[in-house]
Amino acid sequence: MHDSFPRIITLLRTERKLTQKEAAKELGISQALLSHYERGIRECGLDFLCRTADFYGVSCDYLLGRSADRNGAQLTVEDIPDPDTNNADKRSRGSMIPVLNKKLIANSLNILFDLLQKADCKALTVEASTYLMIAVYKVFRIVYLGNPKNPRSFFAAQEYLARGISTAALEVSESRLECIAAGRNVDGQKGLANVDALELNDEALNSRYPMFSASLLNLMRTAEGRMGLTGNKDK
Secondary structure, three states: OOOHHHHHHHHHHHHOOOOHHHHHHHHOOOHHHHHHHHHOOOOOOHHHHHHHHHHHOOOHHHHOOOOOOOOOOOOOHHHOOOOOOOOOOOOOOOOOHHHHHHHHHHHHHHHHHHHHHHHOOHHHHHHHHHHHHHHHHHHHHHHHOOOOOOOHHHOOOOHHHHHHHHHHHHHHHHHHHHHHHOOOOEOOEOOOOOHHHHOOOHHHHHHHOOOOHHHHHHHHHHHHHHOOOOOOOOO
């Protein structure tokens, strides 16, 4: 059985606000056996897998961690919504800080991924994306767990191990990214060859990205300010 199965069935049960005893009764097994399944001590059979999928209204692929979609659909580029489609009313409500920072980050990422596309280096794009995904994961996890009522089983990593594991993964990804950007091959993946595609200066930045350049510069100044790097740059 896939390692995701114990976490997912625990998450589904807690979302329904069911105790193990209640869920076990509905699924036709003992509480002790369900506890073993949720802790990964024992593996279930196909019959229980199908019954669990029917009971929670999800696909077997979702239960096994083969699909992030509860219906088992595989995500394609066309399926990914535009970042702002969830906000039918674009007017800000309350604080402007989340709206402003979201735009600064999103506009800066537009420039970054355009450069990655120009570089035409699969390994560089994959590793840059991996680094950003882990960083978002870390922040989302912290925010999500700010509410003690939210199910901890939402995440596969154990609560007291998650910080160390995710930070280590971020460091490894950064090291791999530096190697690839320096033109070195990593694990059979070819390093960056077309360095000319990444050539950029202040004039080119403003010329190529007139809508986004100010956001990137603002983001960089804000980030360096947080690092204590204020004042004029070294000449």
